[in-house]
Amino acid sequence: MQKIGDITPTADANGEWTNGSVAGGTPPTIIDAAWLNTVQRELINVLKAAGITPDPTKDDQVITALAGYFLQAANNLSEIKTAGATAQGAARTNIGAAAVAGLVAQVFSVAPATLATHAPQACQMTGRNRLINPRFVVNQRSYASGATLALSSYGMDGWKASTAGSSMTFSALPAGQQVTIAGSFLQIVLAYDIEPGTYTLSWAGTSQARVYNVGASAPSYASSPITVAVSGGVNVNVEFNAGTLFTPQLEIGGVATTPERRLYQQEFALCQQRLFGLNLAGAQAVYGGAGTYISLSVYAPVSLRTNTSISLGSTSMTINQPGVGTAFTTTATPTAVGATSNMIAFNISGNWSGLSNGAPVIISSAAGITLFSSEP
Amino acid sequence: MYKIYKGEIIRTDNNTLIPKNDELNDYQNYLTWLDAGNVAITEEVEQSPEEEKTKATT
Numbered sequence: 001m002q003k004i005g006d007i008t009p010t011a012d013a014n015g016e017w018t019n020g021s022v023a024g025g026t027p028p029t030i031i032d033a034a035w036l037n038t039v040q041r042e043l044i045n046v047l048k049a050a051g052i053t054p055d056p057t058k059d060d061q062v063i064t065a066l067a068g069y070f071l072q073a074a075n076n077l078s079e080i081k082t083a084g085a086t087a088q089g090a091a092r093t094n095i096g097a098a099a100v101a102g103l104v105a106q107v108f109s110v111a112p113a114t115l116a117t118h119a120p121q122a123c124q125m126t127g128r129n130r131l132i133n134p135r136f137v138v139n140q141r142s143y144a145s146g147a148t149l150a151l152s153s154y155g156m157d158g159w160k161a162s163t164a165g166s167s168m169t170f171s172a173l174p175a176g177q178q179v180t181i182a183g184s185f186l187q188i189v190l191a192y193d194i195e196p197g198t199y200t201l202s203w204a205g206t207s208q209a210r211v212y213n214v215g216a217s218a219p220s221y222a223s224s225p226i227t228v229a230v231s232g233g234v235n236v237n238v239e240f241n242a243g244t245l246f247t248p249q250l251e252i253g254g255v256a257t258t259p260e261r262r263l264y265q266q267e268f269a270l271c272q273q274r275l276f277g278l279n280l281a282g283a284q285a286v287y288g289g290a291g292t293y294i295s296l297s298v299y300a301p302v303s304l305r306t307n308t309s310i311s312l313g314s315t316s317m318t319i320n321q322p323g324v325g326t327a328f329t330t331t332a333t334p335t336a337v338g339a340t341s342n343m344i345a346f347n348i349s350g351n352w353s354g355l356s357n358g359a360p361v362i363i364s365s366a367a368g369i370t371l372f373s374s375e376p
Numbered sequence: 377m378y379k380i381y382k383g384e385i386i387r388t389d390n391n392t393l394i395p396k397n398d399e400l401n402d403y404q405n406y407l408t409w410l411d412a413g414n415v416a417i418t419e420e421v422e423q424s425p426e427e428e429k430t431k432a433t434t
Binding site for chain 1: 381382384386387390391392393394395397399400401402403404405408
């Protein structure tokens with residue numbers, strides 16, 4: 001922009017207007033057409049940039065143009081709201097680029113992550129991880145660290161040996177624990193937790209993994225992360241080989257996000273759908289068969305996925321019949337599962353005798369935890 | 377090792393009752409054990425005095 005000093009030497013030393021001083025011999029600044037045109041062109045250009053055609057009948061076109069350039073602090077961005085949804089979306093993208101746009105998509109549409117920039121937002125959501133007990137905090141079988149397992153035997157909840165002689169070595173940490181695998185372990189993700197789609201398996205540690213449908217040929221192991229297409233409708237094996245392993249996560253989408261952190265109580269309930277344990281001491285039963293069995297039922301903490309196997313904590317069991325006496329057995333054996341969902345009725349055969357047949361009894365002593373397993 | 381007791385499959389080393397359910401890992405392990413050529417022992421069931429009495433009168 002031209003200053004008046006660029007046009008006429010009658011401007012002062014700063015290139016600005018002066019009224020002059022006749023007595024002092026300083027002439028006043030000449031009003032020059034060139035400078036007036038400069039000012040006019042500047043104003044016209046404000047209008048042009050705003051897409052406004054100069055209209056000689058209006059004298060508010062400059063302020064109209066400026067209103068299009070600037071948000072007024074007192075309006076709290078209402079100009080963008082008034083401009084409509086497209087403008088709002090563009091504004092979100094513009095101020096935070098893809099990360100902010102991704103935040104909106106993840107929070108409100110719960111769409112699978114498609115960009116790495118979605119990860120910081122997706123990590124706030126629970127329910128992403130289709131694996132249970134990924135931090136190895138639930139151990140209802142009291143599996144001993146480093147103990148070798150037979151093929152297809154479960155150790156920590158949800159994890160079973162996929163080769164004979166496998167073991168997990170671990171030490172407890174407040175937020176879960178890393179395990180060291182010898183051999184290999186797998187977890188079966190149930191079909192009803194696997195809708196068709198692209199999944200990403202990620203984890204920390206040196207173990208390698210593979211994901212495949214139960215019954216299908218196992219692919220080669222690979223390092224984290226693994227992205228696979230899952231057809232759905234069948235159970236899925238997630239298998240890890242020898243090495244260290246922590247926070248494995250199987251989630252829908254093509255991007256690995258920050259490991260989900262579930263509360264222990266949530267994790268425990270997820271595990272109990274496949275396995276729960278009870279100390280039967282204190283349970284009420286009915287004495288039957290003239291001393292050959294007792295009948296009882298227990299209520300599962302969560303509805304089980306199918307009927308269960310029953311593993312007595314001990315073959316030694318003492319029962320008490322109020323007002324009559326006690327009886328003891330060393331050959332207690334469970335028989336006859338009577339239910340499939342959350343009420344489990346069964347008998348325990350034994351060599352009790354001396355009590356009143358058909359009457360209620362209390363199991364007064366039963367060592368160990370009786371396990372009810374519907375593990376796949 | 378497994379036995380058949382009162383018609384039920386019992387894993388003897390941990391005293392586990394195993395329903396015949398293909399969805400259960402315990403039952404799959406039993407089938408694998410059979411496929412390996414093993415045979416479950418059928419254990420005799422002791423009859424209670426009442427059962428014996430009933431049998432005697434019928």
